[in-house]
Amino acid sequence: MTRITRVSLRRVLDSRGNPTVEADVLTESGGFGRGAAPSGASTGEYEAIELPASESIAKAREHAVPRLEGQYAGDQRAVDAALRAADGTDDFSNIGANSAVAISMAAAKAAADVLGAPLYQHLGGAFRGENFPIPLGNVVGGGEHAKEATHIQEFLSAPVGAPSVSEAVFANAAVHAAVADVLDERGVPAAKGDEGAWAPPISDAEAFEVVEEAVARVEDDVGFEIRFGLDMAAAELYDDDREAYVYGDETKSAGEQIEYVAGLVDEYDLAYVEDPLDENDYAAFAELTDRVGDRTLICGDDLFVTNVERLREGIETDAANSILIKPNQIGTLSDAFDAVELAARNGYETIISHRSGETEDTTIAHLAVATDAGFIKTGTVGGERTAKLNELVRIADDAV
Ligand SMILES: C=C(OP(=O)(O)O)C(=O)O
Numbered sequence: 001m002t003r004i005t006r007v008s009l010r011r012v013l014d015s016r017g018n019p020t021v022e023a024d025v026l027t028e029s030g031g032f033g034r035g036a037a038p039s040g041a042s043t044g045e046y047e048a049i050e051l052p053a054s055e056s057i058a059k060a061r062e063h064a065v066p067r068l069e070g071q072y073a074g075d076q077r078a079v080d081a082a083l084r085a086a087d088g089t090d091d092f093s094n095i096g097a098n099s100a101v102a103i104s105m106a107a108a109k110a111a112a113d114v115l116g117a118p119l120y121q122h123l124g125g126a127f128r129g130e131n132f133p134i135p136l137g138n139v140v141g142g143g144e145h146a147k148e149a150t151h152i153q154e155f156l157s158a159p160v161g162a163p164s165v166s167e168a169v170f171a172n173a174a175v176h177a178a179v180a181d182v183l184d185e186r187g188v189p190a191a192k193g194d195e196g197a198w199a200p201p202i203s204d205a206e207a208f209e210v211v212e213e214a215v216a217r218v219e220d221d222v223g224f225e226i227r228f229g230l231d232m233a234a235a236e237l238y239d240d241d242r243e244a245y246v247y248g249d250e251t252k253s254a255g256e257q258i259e260y261v262a263g264l265v266d267e268y269d270l271a272y273v274e275d276p277l278d279e280n281d282y283a284a285f286a287e288l289t290d291r292v293g294d295r296t297l298i299c300g301d302d303l304f305v306t307n308v309e310r311l312r313e314g315i316e317t318d319a320a321n322s323i324l325i326k327p328n329q330i331g332t333l334s335d336a337f338d339a340v341e342l343a344a345r346n347g348y349e350t351i352i353s354h355r356s357g358e359t360e361d362t363t364i365a366h367l368a369v370a371t372d373a374g375f376i377k378t379g380t381v382g383g384e385r386t387a388k389l390n391e392l393v394r395i396a397d398d399a400v
């Protein structure tokens, strides 16, 4: 039986050393699941609310745990509905999306444990496990993830021609290493940002040269196509008062930003551009998608925040052609699945994503396989990133 008998919550460390919420779910037949909430730094304005971990835990213990005990862990919709009912708001501002997502993921894992099935199969069904997402690997970054580095938040290796997920994962690690070599040859020292990407004190223009060179070297070596992409996190660059995107001393109007990004797509044959424009500017997104959406993915992260209402508006306005899915942006696995389904029904590509603050939790690797996502964005190196990548390799090897 999958009835939940116990939900325990605790504070654990995330990769930035901040406290985050970990949930354990136990069922009456001894099923066990554990989930931990990630945490963003360049968060979207419309995300569900993350409360301080202690406050979120106290509120969830009071309001959510009593409602969850006795629920079927295997009925994910009922578990997630109980979390929403316990919270009573649209944005989880009462119990915190951090406790909600940790419990939602832990319940799914407890149910999979009872079934004796891998999590991706419990979530996605018996026919999943054949297709694997292409990992987008952050190799150079700045923005909110590293000080004194690039304005663009993430330069992402995209091994689109890799014959297997394992070869793709290793190719991204090789690009990460090649970036270090290229920087070294240029005499540029580089620390690492929050996601393990190199965070060199160079201009965006030089970063394009470095990443292009690193990708070319690895492509020669592995013999399959590697492209690259960006997360511009442009809402962080946008200054409402100046109505402009701010790059240090330079600014760009929305029109200039569209020109700039369209030019980058063509110059570097970018496979992927996430959040190229401000999260409130559907019209500018639509203009850019109209210009380059036939040859690259224009992805909404802060724009859509894994929220079906915002995605619906994007679909109606042709704002993008892909969506980033971050379960903690919305609070539950059911809500994340709804966003994936709406995206798929409307021809949008799906990219399942980590956050800049992470834990060893591997749920997103299973979620990507369960939803047949085209891509997963989960870093390149660092234990909290390789936890997900190695889990993907295990899923492909039938070893979970
Ligand atoms: C992973 C990202 O960063 P954060 O978790 O800081 O929002 C992102 O913006 O896509």
Ligand SMILES: [Mg+2]
Pocket (backbone or CB within 6 Å): 231, 233, 274, 275, 301, 302
């Ligand atoms: Mg983003």
